[in-house]
Amino acid sequence: MKTICSLLPISYPLIQAGMVWVSGGKLAAASANAGILGVVGAGSMKPELLEKHISKALKLTNHPERLAVNVPLLYTKSKEQLEVALQLGIKIFITSAGSPKTYTDWLKGQDSKVIHVVSSPEFAIKSEAAGCDAVVAEGFEAGGHNGRDEITTLSLIPQVVDAVNIPVIAAGGIGDGRGIAAVMCLGASGAQLGTRFVATVESSAHDNFKQAILSSHSGSTMLSMKKYVPVRLLKNKFYEEVKALEDRGATKEELEKLLGHGRARLGMLEGNLEEGELEVGQIASLIHDIPTVENLVQRLIQEQRMSLPVGCFF
Amino acid sequence: MKTICSLLPISYPLIQAGMVWVSGGKLAAASANAGILGVVGAGSMKPELLEKHISKALKLTNHPERLAVNVPLLYTKSKEQLEVALQLGIKIFITSAGSPKTYTDWLKGQDSKVIHVVSSPEFAIKSEAAGCDAVVAEGFEAGGHNGRDEITTLSLIPQVVDAVNIPVIAAGGIGDGRGIAAVMCLGASGAQLGTRFVATVESSAHDNFKQAILSSHSGSTMLSMKKYVPVRLLKNKFYEEVKALEDRGATKEELEKLLGHGRARLGMLEGNLEEGELEVGQIASLIHDIPTVENLVQRLIQEQRMSLPVGCFF
8 A cells, every 4th residue: 555655754644734823833843743744834824924833843843854834825925935944944845726837846846845735636637747746635525725616525536546646645524544544445645634633732723713623513614705715614603694695696805805804813813703714624523622643643543444344345 | 344234135235326217127126136225216206107117126136125215205295105115015215305203113114124314413313213224324425415514425424423323324425446445434334326326227317318427527516506405416508507596696486496397307317418407426527437237336346345455554
């Protein structure tokens, strides 16, 4: 069984997802220490803040080679973010929300690995053609920003695996070892988990937000703002306001106005569960505790093994 | 590994889904002959037509014990449909689109097995309380009618498995043996496949519809008519008309008027790919051939075995 452990210097083929307001230096370092890829999410950070978080991660781990940065390419500062990370010695980049052509050649020229996030087999083919080393294929059930075709992880992974020759890392809807075993049966070479890592001791999420994940149930999230940028949210007052606008056929501009600025920070970092935007995946309702990253990773590995039959199912 | 083979008299823990206009007596008999549960979909049939299809299935198989009927409880004739099936000796019922309390006691009193279709852990708990023998837990990616919470199969199955003690059969997004292996890692005791069986020699689907599945790509389906009854459709002229109405915030009545009568028959049975309603799952784009049911089932079993690692993944 070939996993991304042959591509990346990690012990287990798991990636802690880069997430705005949640995955700072502390979480990334804890993940690297636990043997998986620790990702600083640059999406919510100015280049100076990103520098601080990477420096913090470097101080907190003896495995700098297991640190990566996730850079959404839709922000104006993405090039500066990549430069900051390169200067600090980061060699693994996860890019998203933009064309894989933009920076892949340049980053590969700096002796880096580039992994692009895709939501369809067509984007995976473009990423392979652009020279990416792997793709993260992320399904409809994932938290935060999402693809427009609403393809679920179970549908997506085998199609992406059939479409490209580079390793495919599954994301979206994976909350425990059963999910990891499942996506690897589909042909994935590894798994990226986001929401599961929000509810860890080391994540920067506000404790209110962590608790909201623990009390969520199966119908607690919904993909919203489809006319603007599709994003999966935990249902709260802010979500209900978005939904009311959408139900009456609101325009992109009206949605943009309601969204305003700082909603995600307000919800996820500052813990305002009513007015804030809470980006979270469908699998939130499967999460019942707030372990340390080290304990979580060991449990995921055990669960994954226990989810597999000896021999075959039938 | 406990599978639904200990609950139902079948050789492999697979169910050919009951589907309107597609799963008549011929398809159900072929499935029973291939060692899995063959299901006549009563949804589109008046009781007299259902009687003909069950009789046809009984003539075409030496395994009547592997035949079942799927009865959506939202139709006015559902009780008569169940009575017809009971009179012909059917002992396995899959009920959907209604309360599991309605007929479960009565059917169990007739020495029958009852399996209810659910789209959330909450409905699974109600089905277990109503005395059902198992549930089919069907995710957002499934074709045809769908739940309102949009929970994907990957998110849904582990939550349902944790919520009930009866066997859980996974449905939605399963198109090959990789998908079967995946859902069984999630804890499912079997898998129900629908769209995959539309594109078989023995299905009653019009050849135009089968070909449309073969030429579909990953973004070809979408969950529509959410204000009416959510249903996943293959994108065509009819779908675009529905979408245009929805985008401008149309009411349930406007959608009902556009839908009219006989759209599903027109598309799926009569092969009108423009004006007809084509109910199909997201996994359509993974389907590339039209095998016989016997060949398909044997291939699914082989693929499922090959999707599993020897020992464990890592």
